[in-house]
Amino acid sequence: MEKFTKITAIAMPLDRVNVDTDAIIPKQFLKSIHKSGFGPNLFDEWRYLDQGEPGMDNTNRPLNQNFILNKSRYQGSQILLARDNFGCGSSREHAPWALEDYGFRVIIAPSFADIFYNNCFKNGLLPIILAEEIVDQLFNLTVANEGFQLSVDLAEQKITSAMESITFSTDFELDQFRRHCLLEGLDEIGLTLEHADDIRAYESIQKEITPWLF
Amino acid sequence: MGAKTLYDKLWESHIVRENDDGTSLLYIDRQLIHEVTSPQAFEGLRMANRKPWKLSANLATPDHNVPTSHREQGIVDPIAKLQVDTLDQNCDLFNITEFKMDDIRQGIVHVISPEQGATLPGMTLVCGDSHTSTHGAFGTLAFGIGTSEVEHVLATQCLIQKKSKNMLVQVDGQLNPGITAKDVILAIIGKIGTAGGTGYAIEFAGEAIRSFSMEGRMTLSNMAIEAGARAGMIAVDDTTIKYVKNRPYAPQAEVWDKAVIYWQGFHSDTDAHFDKVVSLDATEIKHQVTWGTSPEMTMAIDETIPDPAKEADLVKSSGMQAALDYMGLTAGTPINEVAVDVVFIGSCTNSRIEDMRAAANIAKGNKVASNIKQALVVPGSGLIKQQAEQEGLDQIFIDAGFEWRDPGCSMCLAMNADRLESGERCASTSNRNFEGRQGQGGRTHLVSPAMAAAAAIKGHFVNSNELGSQ
Ligand code: SF4
Numbered sequence: 001m002e003k004f005t006k007i008t009a010i011a012m013p014l015d016r017v018n019v020d021t022d023a024i025i026p027k028q029f030l031k032s033i034h035k036s037g038f039g040p041n042l043f044d045e046w047r048y049l050d051q052g053e054p055g056m057d058n059t060n061r062p063l064n065q066n067f068i069l070n071k072s073r074y075q076g077s078q079i080l081l082a083r084d085n086f087g088c089g090s091s092r093e094h095a096p097w098a099l100e101d102y103g104f105r106v107i108i109a110p111s112f113a114d115i116f117y118n119n120c121f122k123n124g125l126l127p128i129i130l131a132e133e134i135v136d137q138l139f140n141l142t143v144a145n146e147g148f149q150l151s152v153d154l155a156e157q158k159i160t161s162a163m164e165s166i167t168f169s170t171d172f173e174l175d176q177f178r179r180h181c182l183l184e185g186l187d188e189i190g191l192t193l194e195h196a197d198d199i200r201a202y203e204s205i206q207k208e209i210t211p212w213l214f
Numbered sequence: 215m216g217a218k219t220l221y222d223k224l225w226e227s228h229i230v231r232e233n234d235d236g237t238s239l240l241y242i243d244r245q246l247i248h249e250v251t252s253p254q255a256f257e258g259l260r261m262a263n264r265k266p267w268k269l270s271a272n273l274a275t276p277d278h279n280v281p282t283s284h285r286e287q288g289i290v291d292p293i294a295k296l297q298v299d300t301l302d303q304n305c306d307l308f309n310i311t312e313f314k315m316d317d318i319r320q321g322i323v324h325v326i327s328p329e330q331g332a333t334l335p336g337m338t339l340v341c342g343d344s345h346t347s348t349h350g351a352f353g354t355l356a357f358g359i360g361t362s363e364v365e366h367v368l369a370t371q372c373l374i375q376k377k378s379k380n381m382l383v384q385v386d387g388q389l390n391p392g393i394t395a396k397d398v399i400l401a402i403i404g405k406i407g408t409a410g411g412t413g414y415a416i417e418f419a420g421e422a423i424r425s426f427s428m429e430g431r432m433t434l435s436n437m438a439i440e441a442g443a444r445a446g447m448i449a450v451d452d453t454t455i456k457y458v459k460n461r462p463y464a465p466q467a468e469v470w471d472k473a474v475i476y477w478q479g480f481h482s483d484t485d486a487h488f489d490k491v492v493s494l495d496a497t498e499i500k501h502q503v504t505w506g507t508s509p510e511m512t513m514a515i516d517e518t519i520p521d522p523a524k525e526a527d528l529v530k531s532s533g534m535q536a537a538l539d540y541m542g543l544t545a546g547t548p549i550n551e552v553a554v555d556v557v558f559i560g561s562c563t564n565s566r567i568e569d570m571r572a573a574a575n576i577a578k579g580n581k582v583a584s585n586i587k588q589a590l591v592v593p594g595s596g597l598i599k600q601q602a603e604q605e606g607l608d609q610i611f612i613d614a615g616f617e618w619r620d621p622g623c624s625m626c627l628a629m630n631a632d633r634l635e636s637g638e639r640c641a642s643t644s645n646r647n648f649e650g651r652q653g654q655g656g657r658t659h660l661v662s663p664a665m666a667a668a669a670a671i672k673g674h675f676v677n678s679n680e681l682g683s684q
Contacts, residue, residue, distance in 0.1 A: 001262070031293055033253030033300045036261065093254075093362065122362060188362070189262070192370040195231055195239060199267075199372060202230045202241055212465035212473050213243050213337065214270075 087116025251342030321595025331461025411443030565594030583673030
């Protein structure tokens, strides 16, 4: 998993509540045998005017120009501003896979669905919960100022405006264990591998007791 | 405090380290891999530039998507083909042993691993499949996992797990003639419910359980998950050790002797504490047929379809009514008057040689009833198919009007071409009777192989003791 330290990027405001995992990545794409490559189908039903199917060439599909993801001023965004209960619905890990594959590294919302929130950390995404008024303020700043960039510093647990003309700063909370994992780029597998010596020690003892398993 | 359950022993012998938050890093001795839940796990490995920790711990085979007829034509459905091809490629790339579609050892993961001796007593075994509980029959700690965990085991040979509670299901007394492990497990689920085992690891014990062959014990453990328990297990005894002996992956010579001594310790101590104990009287268990859309909705063959109006619990009552509506059944109807359209004998619950023999015993010299549209027999592995053919069972089935197929999951979950049409009623030896499980709108009744064969011959559910030789 990629390490997360500090990111400065354009923020994209997705002004809807209860964005569910089926909206994030529709079910027809779950037949895929891959963990990557979901980016072009992120928010598929909102993003394109036709019906998306796996295996389609997405570059020629008609775009819904009204959808935020297609607006030129938000291209290259890595920070998604969202509303209440983002990521509700099924437990599919394909949802964070799609967001990450598209290029997002941070999602800011007043609240997240539980499983989705957990799944994000497993996949190098940082979900940040902020008070409703602060999220509102960010939405306003983003919409009013084209090219508005935010800096998200995980080590300092701080979000600041990256535009000199605009002052904005807020702290955010998160579980210290998860912060550690993201900072170090550790996924659960990476964490277990921190105990590789313990695993090897266990194996060398077991080799004596149950040699037929080695 | 010293006395331990079988589960305690299996758990404790696999702890690599204990974490502060109550979880443990558990060592996994064996991982089974199939085509549906593994592609993203392999891709994850590749993306992170990781290698499997211990190659020899893994064994793979395609089963969910494979066709059960005309194999020589390959897989027609492109999505199924892609999944199977991907498994082949991943196994080739990482050097993982795979029994490919044209290998005689190919079959349902939960059938081939015990058959090869790759499932051994005292080990931990996982697979990205909920019916991994099957392997608990060997005194093995076996449970299903998700795709992220498949990758985790590939990369580290470990899983972060929290220990479950201990439950004992004791079945004492002797079974009546014709009653099989399938009837016993359905009776158990009927008693404790589909959530009865949630949070527990179940040990099955008692005279009736001991009397089962390994095939019967696997049928029983297979459905522990249907009672809500991720793992079900049975203590090691002579039956277990005899079954394992001389199988390709089992230890040989002096190592074998050492292994046997080690395995004999895998049973619960006399004074071991169980958090919950459930007892059943074997003599009271009759031939079972499920009538609803959950495995706990089961009844004896001599009973009538239950009446939701007589159920005091309103939530339960409306659940029963919804199940009856879906199943197209009326309360009060004797189940042995209910006609069947399709018969499926197979799945990781009941596709082993004993199951084939039990069904053939009923089919012998009889003909499939004219109202039966299709009667499928799908052996669990290529080797079982071969053995059944050597015993002449295939001819018995074919003569009676059954179709004799190639090994795979087939109509258990209808991922390949074998599926029910909407409204069709099936007597099935599989393990799940959920809505749409065998095809959209399909109606599944879970039964034993003998009961399924008997339903095929009579065209409706019937006590299998009325047919065949006892
Ligand atoms: S036979 Fe059915 S239950 Fe068993 S592994 Fe295959 S699909 Fe799953």
